[in-house]
Amino acid sequence: MSPALPYLRGLRKSDLVVLAEVSNLQDFEDYKKTELEAALDDHLSTNRASLSSEQKLADYYRRLSQTSRSSPIKREPKTEPVMSGDDGRRPSRSRRTIKPKEEVEATDESDSSASKQSTPASRTPARRRSLHFPSLPPSPAVITDAIDRQTTKARQSMSEAWDASGLTERSDALRSCLSSVRTIELITLAMELCGLLSQIVPMRYLTTFPAVSTVGTPEYAVKVPDVFILLEASFWGPFSLWLSTSIFLPSVLAYFCNLSLKISQQGSSHAYGTRRTTSSAAAKAAEVGNFDPLVFNVSKALISYLVYTSNCTFWNMYRQMTVTTVSGAVPGGLPGLMTGAAIGTLGSLYEAILRR
Structure with missing residues (x-):
């Protein structure tokens, strides 16, 4: 010293x-x-x-x-x-x-x-x-600043990983795809078809997974659909009846009784023949499409009600058992068919109002 x-x-x-x-x-x-x-x-x-x-x-x-x-x-x-x-x-x-x-x-x-x-x-x-x-550390403020910096870095890395995954763009694309009346109708038809196939297509036993005592899971029997049912009339009878009443006949009526197409043609006939008006008329016609969704859902509800309540066999083309099988296989039965058609009708009206 x-x-x-x-x-x-x-x-x-x-x-x-x-x-x-x-x-x-x-x-x-x-x-x-x-x-x-x-x-x-x-x-x-x-x-x-x-x-x-x-x-x-x-x-x-x-x-x-x-x-x-x-x-x-x-x-x-x-x-x-x-x-x-x-x-x-x-x-x-x-x-x-x-x-x-x-x-x-x-x-x-x-x-x-x-x-x-x-x-x-x-x-x-x-x-x-x-x-x-x-x-x-000299003070608690230094520790707080260090924690804030690490939190900011973690948040930034998570944001970069989320952007790199592309989930935002995919979710937006899925949202725009599902935001239409046609998508709602397709989902309704898919649910009806799944219910019908589960009823008319039998399941065949394939194998059995043994039980695992360490995990505590029991043995599980694996079954697969019997594709040989496609060669029998017990499959094509209910399937063709549902296809006719839910898709084919309503689509024919929606094509020929297209009310929205008539209204769009009247609006385009009053417009002058300029390039801009013709292009807008073509765009409206493309938006309308060839099938009127409102007519499709209304006709589907009427046909389903007439066929499944009165057990219509289409001039003995189908058996009484086939009509009963279809009405019982669809989720919710006849009320389920009517509810799906009502949802499509309301969606069509709402879309038409927004388009105006």
């Missing part, structure tokens, strides 16, 4: 940091105030020759020089006998020669004291290594 260390202890840590930056002290950011004082004192006393010209370090070196130039320990004067005559002049001469010796002794003692004081300073790195602890 040098004599100027109390001066460093009286400074604040910010002032010590400034002195460390001026003196080019390495790796002092993680030091505490006491460690920084000891390291800075060791560094400044060791590099005194190269750093004494710095203006900000003048106070430190001034205190260090004042301490090193302190007066040596006074010695007791030697008692010498008093002489008379010429012998009395010799002690004065001896006193004149003694003063330089005392100064030499004083400087020797000061150098020895400086060397003794520099000895513990040279040992400070070992103490500094022993006092070195892992750095702790």
